[in-house]
Amino acid sequence: MNKKNILITGGAGFIGSHVVRLMVNKYPDTQFVNLDLLTYAGNLENIADVADKPNYTFVRGDIRDADFLKDLFEKYHFDGVIHLAAESHVDRSIENPLEFVETNVIGTVNLLNTARNLWQNDFNDKLFYHISTDEVYGSLGKTGLFTEDTPYDPHSPYSASKAASDHFVRSYHDTYGMPTVISNCSNNYGPNQFPEKLIPLFINNIKHNKPLPVYGDGQYTRDWLYVIDHARAIDMIFTEGKAGETYNVGGFNEYTNIDLIHLLCDLVDEKLGRPEGTSRKLITFVKDRPGHDKRYAIDASKINRELGWKPSVNFSEGLSKTIDWYLENEVWLNNVTSGDYQKYYEEMYGDR
């Protein structure tokens, strides 16, 4: 690692917490600042195990606030930024698109501006790494894969906001010569994911015998990757990726929602000692999500060829570990579903 001071944004969220854990432990001589607003999706419990490490600092703050960012960058003199902070849930973006523009687009441009001002166009050994999603590429038919050259075609306010932020990041590379790198990853699953996303929501509902709301006919396909493999990819791209490049990251692991839901029902039943078929009865087909993308699938051959990355956890192993984690971490799940952890932050930090 040739960087001394790294800013990780969104490090109290799902993917960010796994990135923080991996990098803080792996690079003890590098200082990491985790900047997170602690929205409903940010939870310090996710990274409680690194809180006392000497090369780690947590700062609560908002990437929408340019003045705050200026002070933070001047204080810590970051030479690298790994940017994960975002509003990340498609259904919420349908309800409130502007929030996604403010955090995902304006927040990202604020970070780019602040880094550029601090670095004063001396970009030697600097890097701005932006984490994005495969959803910017739109929807595939029955065949084909997203490559790094697939034209952008976002359909939800979430993916449109991520696409816009990706364009801004590339524009800072092309216009100002800022060293930037982008990765676009498929659907992640694993421990610490907020239970509004399909896998943790369904595990929690199965456990409590609650209905499993399947959007439309359930014949939508996603490519699932274990979150720790995404964190490994992020580490590799940050330390070995080439500035100006984009890397697709995926699990080579496509499932239709309904097949995945059947698998989840059967695995949870088995782990809870329930008779076979019990939880499949909870499946309830509901109104489809508007603008629902039919199929996502990633061609991750570039990162494999150029950086030697490939997933290390296969789906049955990853899913089994994930289910075990949610079944074992009842307190975590109860806290985030009841909102108790947010009350605690308000008491601890007030308005920051």
Ligand code: NAD
């Ligand atoms: P998440 O919603 O779990 O976490 C987002 C984090 O960002 C939270 O800790 C939240 O508090 C923080 N945050 C939100 N607004 C902020 C603001 N204004 N200022 C500072 N912090 C703020 O998201 P995630 O699933 O961990 O996703 C992380 C990144 O990876 C996002 O950029 C997302 O677009 C991208 N991504 C996610 C997936 C996935 O499957 N989850 C796949 C590909 C890419």
Ligand code: TYD
């Ligand atoms: P989600 O986890 O929200 O991720 P994304 O929309 O970013 O892919 O949803 C994954 C898939 O599961 C998507 O096709 C929508 C579907 N889905 C349901 O059928 N029911 C649900 O309650 C949720 C949250 C998602």
